[in-house]
Amino acid sequence: MTLKFALLGAGRIGKVHARAIAGNPDAELAFVADPVADAARAIAEQYSCRVSTIDEIAADPTVDAVIICTPTNTHADLIEMFARAGKAIFCEKPVDLDVARAESCLKVVRDTGAKLMLGFQRRYDPHFAAVKKAISDGRIGEVEMIQIVSRDPGAPPMDYIKTSGGIFRDMTIHDFDMARFLLGEEPATVYATGSVLTDKTIEGVDYDSASVTLTTASGKHCTISNSRRATYGYDQRVEVHGSKGAVSVENQRPVTIELAAGDGFTRPPLHDFFMTRYVEAYAAEIAAFVSVLKDGASPSPSGEDGLRALKLADAALRSAKQGVVVVL
Amino acid sequence: MTLKFALLGAGRIGKVHARAIAGNPDAELAFVADPVADAARAIAEQYSCRVSTIDEIAADPTVDAVIICTPTNTHADLIEMFARAGKAIFCEKPVDLDVARAESCLKVVRDTGAKLMLGFQRRYDPHFAAVKKAISDGRIGEVEMIQIVSRDPGAPPMDYIKTSGGIFRDMTIHDFDMARFLLGEEPATVYATGSVLTDKTIEGVDYDSASVTLTTASGKHCTISNSRRATYGYDQRVEVHGSKGAVSVENQRPVTIELAAGDGFTRPPLHDFFMTRYVEAYAAEIAAFVSVLKDGASPSPSGEDGLRALKLADAALRSAKQGVVVVL
Amino acid sequence: MTLKFALLGAGRIGKVHARAIAGNPDAELAFVADPVADAARAIAEQYSCRVSTIDEIAADPTVDAVIICTPTNTHADLIEMFARAGKAIFCEKPVDLDVARAESCLKVVRDTGAKLMLGFQRRYDPHFAAVKKAISDGRIGEVEMIQIVSRDPGAPPMDYIKTSGGIFRDMTIHDFDMARFLLGEEPATVYATGSVLTDKTIEGVDYDSASVTLTTASGKHCTISNSRRATYGYDQRVEVHGSKGAVSVENQRPVTIELAAGDGFTRPPLHDFFMTRYVEAYAAEIAAFVSVLKDGASPSPSGEDGLRALKLADAALRSAKQGVVVVL
Amino acid sequence: MTLKFALLGAGRIGKVHARAIAGNPDAELAFVADPVADAARAIAEQYSCRVSTIDEIAADPTVDAVIICTPTNTHADLIEMFARAGKAIFCEKPVDLDVARAESCLKVVRDTGAKLMLGFQRRYDPHFAAVKKAISDGRIGEVEMIQIVSRDPGAPPMDYIKTSGGIFRDMTIHDFDMARFLLGEEPATVYATGSVLTDKTIEGVDYDSASVTLTTASGKHCTISNSRRATYGYDQRVEVHGSKGAVSVENQRPVTIELAAGDGFTRPPLHDFFMTRYVEAYAAEIAAFVSVLKDGASPSPSGEDGLRALKLADAALRSAKQGVVVVL
CATH class of the missing domain: 3.40.50.720 (NAD(P)-binding Rossmann-like Domain)
Structure with a gap:
């Protein structure tokens, strides 16, 4: 049917x-x-x-x-x-x-x-999903430290920024979901710092550069590095370090050739847009939602997952504004 | 319309x-x-x-x-x-x-x-197409030497092999088309050698390992290396060396993670099938054919291109069988 | 002479x-x-x-x-x-x-x-030095965000740890020096968190896993990730993100072959020891010191550089122990 | 002593x-x-x-x-x-x-x-030696097909070329030795073709671009691609394809940083000189010779190895000049 x-x-x-x-x-x-x-x-x-x-x-x-x-x-x-x-x-x-x-x-x-499923498509990207699977399969042992780098090619327009809830709720929130997805344990503390480095006109409205550190009760760490600008394309990386090894996702580019000449060996820039970068993820996400309906699978990410990511974003904003470590 | x-x-x-x-x-x-x-x-x-x-x-x-x-x-x-x-x-x-x-x-x-267009889909793969474009744009100067490596994960069934026309007409023919596409000049001599290394049951029927060298009148070289077996997946590479530099295509894998552990840094195998490897190429190929109909573009590859690749395959077979260099 | x-x-x-x-x-x-x-x-x-x-x-x-x-x-x-x-x-x-x-x-x-020169040899590693040069040459524009990953293959013996001053003064101090070297601006705040994840016997004595974030007055960020364990070898990376691009150092391995098989493409582990990893750096460091004597070059790093790195280590330790952000 | x-x-x-x-x-x-x-x-x-x-x-x-x-x-x-x-x-x-x-x-x-040992230093390069070891350890099963690419950054002066014995005896001879070293079986046929592509003044004196195919009695193939010009540095690669997998050597560069910007991701050129590329090989070669004297190890490569490589060079020259396949 x-x-x-x-x-x-x-x-x-x-x-x-x-x-x-x-x-x-x-x-x-x-x-x-x-x-x-x-x-x-x-x-x-x-x-x-x-x-x-x-x-x-x-x-x-x-x-x-x-x-x-x-x-x-x-x-x-x-x-x-x-x-x-x-x-x-x-x-x-x-x-x-x-x-x-x-x-x-x-x-x-x-x-x-x-049944409610939220649209954090990155969980369904085949590359990020393979990282999750490597962890679940025990390939890296116990997860210890995670590095997430997430950078947009360019900043959205001011109109968007003003209603976006700010960088932590709009952009970092994807990284918070990924952090929870991979940590396997809820964050217990949040430290965040934000700067305006790429576009001075948003000073006082939002940050365009942010660094976040999450820790869990058992002592795992996750750092997130965000920027609204990356000249080389849409930078989406994660690296998970564990007791037996580490696993990481490589960035994706539409064309993978290499040109060798007197100035070196050059590979083309990355995807320049999240929609081309995550085209497989969007299809897999809908397939997973269909599976929720047909096979009774649990929605992932759920509404609760969305809420928890939002709470981390709020904590990060408070940390950045007040210069304190927020204990959850 | x-x-x-x-x-x-x-x-x-x-x-x-x-x-x-x-x-x-x-x-x-x-x-x-x-x-x-x-x-x-x-x-x-x-x-x-x-x-x-x-x-x-x-x-x-x-x-x-x-x-x-x-x-x-x-x-x-x-x-x-x-x-x-x-x-x-x-x-x-x-x-x-x-x-x-x-x-x-x-x-x-x-x-x-x-209007007749032939299905050598590799010309429409975005990565091979980007190599062609790099050449056309003058990024590597004059083309001098080309290396093509093309290896299947495993051999087709004997029934297929018997009616396939042999490795040169069935498999290498794609490489002959790629060679012509990138050389920008017709091959003048063909040297080929074939062996049965992966499956002794095809001895006398076909080769499963082949090496070919083409030269052109102006002295360009192209070598092709084929095998019906590659444990690590569907190996599809080309490298073009020119007077100003070189350009190459990287192999494609469905998932690009890297696992680091005591035995080293491991990336997953390549695609294991030409249909998943060339999914974008097949779509682009049909788009190009549509463009032939709508915009009057010349079919590429044309029937003539197919014929020339076939003639190279015939020459290669003769070279391999007789141990001679065939002058076209 | x-x-x-x-x-x-x-x-x-x-x-x-x-x-x-x-x-x-x-x-x-x-x-x-x-x-x-x-x-x-x-x-x-x-x-x-x-x-x-x-x-x-x-x-x-x-x-x-x-x-x-x-x-x-x-x-x-x-x-x-x-x-x-x-x-x-x-x-x-x-x-x-x-x-x-x-x-x-x-x-x-x-x-x-x-004339006093301190032994932070990493400044003289040809790869890190090339990163510094790329920045000085304006290749990445204004420095904005730095990620440093520094992981030892294994922990030193307990006797060493007890007199080492702790992970921040013993291990991270090299990263603090690198951070200052590349930021081009003094850190203004330090946030650090430490855990005992790899060896429970050092609980209460030291940390074996640490994450640090530095910010500068102009809003630059630097994150440092340290672990006393890395199964895949001596992990020494830095990545600098700037207004015009980014520059990073690749890890070094003694042998750079790649093995392709059914389980994927594997490159060997990294160097397993700082002395083999930095063999060129140690020679270049002494050459630089000779140049201080012969040519009157300024010592780099100087005693003052060593002191500043030490103060960052002290601040990091206080931050980690008290769960606060330290303003310098 | x-x-x-x-x-x-x-x-x-x-x-x-x-x-x-x-x-x-x-x-x-x-x-x-x-x-x-x-x-x-x-x-x-x-x-x-x-x-x-x-x-x-x-x-x-x-x-x-x-x-x-x-x-x-x-x-x-x-x-x-x-x-x-x-x-x-x-x-x-x-x-x-x-x-x-x-x-x-x-x-x-x-x-x-x-006791006589010949100076084909490439056998002692740690990377090529690791390829040999991977084969000896059975990591790739039975050797089937070898690709060797060997390109000099630039041509030697005419005076050198005139007394060098020609590209096959001067340059390809290293690749012939490597082919024999890795094939584990003597070549039975030689096909070679040479062109003058990089410097027309050597027309009639020597070739500057050459392709060679060797086959063995059991049906193994080895192709060699040589050029006297490579804008991106000293190109020294080998790839061995076997029944269980493949192993390859990566090119070496003095500095391994990567610069990311709007035009892509660029790594620096390779070594520009065989002496800097093979610095470790030269030391290991002398160590091996010392071991011949001290421990009675067999010289490798021996005088006989040198003679066999020379005979392959002679056969290649005859093949290229006459356009025939030479059966040894």
């Missing part, structure tokens, strides 16, 4: 998910809704689905699941609405930028028994 | 092309034909196209192009048939294992003015 | 410097002193120099310079003694484990005008 | 061996002879040895071994002279450019029972 999906939000990330659904043999994109009529229509035409509204979708008994790709400030309301409507929900991160609101929303999810 | 495609042959490579056509915004898979009814039906269902017959497809004026993925010994007849029917033709290599038959077929193509 | 050197301390590192002096065309090893007579004699025989005593060496007007490789708790006294004797001094780090004692010693150095 | 060495020839390679002898704990450089008095004196001063003559050295009963670094056309005579004088002999390759002369010389060596 093919599962019927509705897509809420036909923007950039909505298109990515539409393609993933269309390419999944167990799923069918039945509806798309977006206040921007042209955007909805474009997706409807490309994937032969119907333009609809949020209310109609919630009321339609044939709809199995919704993919929420709307603006962040609508996520919690939509999650509650579709949880009550009995639909399975995949929502782009975060549930909400406010911890209290996220918690009240997740209470509704629990009370309704709805 | 969307181009209407018919797929002839619903086997392994047929499925690959069906997916590429379905994913191309300018193309539509309208028909599929295969003597194995189940195979045709499976593709028809997955891509919402109709099962048909070769004769109906040839007679249907709405069909713009055919993709020929049938057994090698039917290629020449089908090319002629669809050339006469006024269809554009994409045909898996080779036109025919026999040079004379390939030549007579290509005469029909010329006489009818049909 | 060849410079006459005396070596104080004929242990492990003393031998390294003896070889470096012997191989330097402008230097001659004239004397060696060590309370262990056999150790001194072995060096004297190998390099055709004379066994002597510290007092004789200080009194000998033909001695131009001394190399101090004695136990740490003798460094400050010996530096003062030879500064007063008018000799140039190369001393293994640190001047002293106590900041006040180091400061009083450096006052004597200043007052006597003695 | 320390072995007494005499160095014949104080040129470029003579200096390299003088340093290796001086650094070897079991050897002592006692004498140096060279018709250029200044060259001999320079070495005598640096290593505290005596300037002497060839006749005196041959007559001196205290001399254990000679290192012959004189011009090629003197090698055979000197080998015979010192074989008759009862000295152990290390001679730079080749014994002679003429096979018949080399054979008559080696007859004298056999008849006198002299």
Whole structure:
């Protein structure tokens, strides 16, 4: 039986998910809704689905699941609405930028028994997933120290930054999820420091460069290094050091040739965009969500995972602002 | 306007092309034909196209192009048939294992003015294409010496080998096409040597290990190293050395992590199959064929390219059998 | 004119410097002193120099310079003694484990005008030096964020640990020097956390795993990751991220072959010892010291550099013990 | 007991061996002879040895071994002279450019029972030696196919080329020795092709670009690719493909940093000179020769190894000139 999906939000990330659904043999994109009529229509035409509204979708008994790709400030309301409507929900991160609101929303999810999966796609990237598997398989022994480097090719526009919740809630939050995913233990302390190095116009609004250290009760460490600028492309690395060895992810580039000349040996820059870097991850993420519906798998990351990452982001912001170590 | 495609042959490579056509915004898979009814039906269902017959497809004026993925010994007849029917033709290599038959077929193509493109997908792999572009852009100066290494993870079954035309016409032919593509000059001499090293049961039937050297009139060299066995995966490399530098393609692996432990630093094996290795190439190849139809681009590789690669394969076989250098 | 050197301390590192002096065309090893007579004699025989005593060496007007490789708790006294004797001094780090004692010693150095160079050999490693040069040459623009990873193959014996001053003063101090060398700006805050993960017997005595974050007044960050265990060898990396790009050092291995097989592509482990890893650095360090004497070059690292690194180590220890961010 | 060495020839390679002898704990450089008095004196001063003559050295009963670094056309005579004088002999390759002369010389060596080792230093490079060891340890199973790439940064001067015996006897001969060393079986056929691509002024005198294929009786292949020009440095690679896997040597560069910027990720060029590339090999080669004298180890490569490599060079030249496959 093919599962019927509705897509809420036909923007950039909505298109990515539409393609993933269309390419999944167990799923069918039945509806798309977006206040921007042209955007909805474009997706409807490309994937032969119907333009609809949020209310109609919630009321339609044939709809199995919704993919929420709307603006962040609508996520919690939509999650509650579709949880009550009995639909399975995949929502782009975060549930909400406010911890209290996220918690009240997740209470509704629990009370309704709805299935909710959050969009930290990096867990489904084949390379990061292989790191996780190497750890689970005992290849590096006990995890001890993790280094995460995550750098964007360039900063988003000021308008985006102002509503993003800041670098820790917008960008580092992916690294917090990855840290929890790989540490296998909750962080107990957070130290963070932030600077404005790449674009002075955001001074006072946000940081563009951040370093974070997490520690756990058993003494594991995780450091995260973020920058909103990397001239060489989208830098996404993780390295896990354990008692028996270490495992790391190499950066990805669209073309892997090497040119040798008098000035040395040069390989091309990395992907310049998260959507091309994580194209396999987005497809695998939807496949995992389909598996939640079909096979009863637990959603990973869950709403709770999203909440915990958000709390780490809040702690990091407090640490950076006040120059203190935050004990959780 | 969307181009209407018919797929002839619903086997392994047929499925690959069906997916590429379905994913191309300018193309539509309208028909599929295969003597194995189940195979045709499976593709028809997955891509919402109709099962048909070769004769109906040839007679249907709405069909713009055919993709020929049938057994090698039917290629020449089908090319002629669809050339006469006024269809554009994409045909898996080779036109025919026999040079004379390939030549007579290509005469029909010329006489009818049909558009024919051959399936040497490697030209469209983004990495090999980037090597070609680096050369065209003058990054390595004048091409001087090329090394091609091409090794399969394992040998095909004996049944396949017996009808394959032998390693030079079946496997090395891709390398001959790549050599011509990158040399920018026709080979003038061929030296080849073949051995049976990986599977003694093919002794007398075929070689499983081969080395070839091509030279051109201006003194360029190209060496090719083939093996039907590579324990570490599907080995596909090329390196071009020129007057100003060199450019090479790195091998591709599905997962790029690195594990460090007491026995060293280990990266996973390569792709183990040409279809996963060249997934991007197959899509790009069909896109190029679409562009031939829509924009009037010249087919590359053309039928003539296929013929020249075949002639090199024949020369290599003669060189290996007789222990002589063949002057073309 | 060849410079006459005396070596104080004929242990492990003393031998390294003896070889470096012997191989330097402008230097001659004239004397060696060590309370262990056999150790001194072995060096004297190998390099055709004379066994002597510290007092004789200080009194000998033909001695131009001394190399101090004695136990740490003798460094400050010996530096003062030879500064007063008018000799140039190369001393293994640190001047002293106590900041006040180091400061009083450096006052004597200043007052006597003695030339003092400290043994942070990593500055002279060709690879780290090339990173520094890339920065100085403006290749990466303004330095923004530095990651240093420094891991020993295994922990030193408990006896060593007890007198070492702890991981920050013994091991991280090299990274603090490298951080200052590359940041081009003094650290303003220090955050450090330490754990006992590899050897529970040192619990309460020292840490074996440490993470440190330094920030500067202008907002640059440097993170340091240390472990006393790395199964894959002596891990020594640095990566500097700047406004125009990034530059990093690759790890070094004695043999650079790659083995490809069914389980992947494996390169051998790294060097397993700092002395083989830094063999070129030790020779270059002595050459630089010779250049201080011959050409009047400024000693780098100076005694002041050693003191600053020590103060960072003290701050790190306080941060780790008290769970606070230390503002310098 | 320390072995007494005499160095014949104080040129470029003579200096390299003088340093290796001086650094070897079991050897002592006692004498140096060279018709250029200044060259001999320079070495005598640096290593505290005596300037002497060839006749005196041959007559001196205290001399254990000679290192012959004189011009090629003197090698055979000197080998015979010192074989008759009862000295152990290390001679730079080749014994002679003429096979018949080399054979008559080696007859004298056999008849006198002299120990003769030839200077193919590449066997002693730690990286190539590790490849050999991986094969001997059975890591790649049965050797099947070898690729050797050997490219010089630039061509030698015309004067050198004219007396060098041509690219096959001068440059490829090292690759022939490496091929034999790794194949574990004598070549049975030789195919070679040569071109003038980098410097038209040597047309008719020599080739500057060459490709060679060797096969053995059991069907193993080895291809060699040579060029007198490589803009990116001294290119020295070998890759051995076997039934269980493959092993390869990475190229060596003096500095292993990586710079990342908008145009990609760049590592510095390779060594630009064989003497810096093979510095460890030259020391290990002399150590092996010392071991021949002290421990009775068999010389490797022997005079016979040198002769066989020379015969392959002669066969390659004939193949290239006549366009035929030479059966040995």
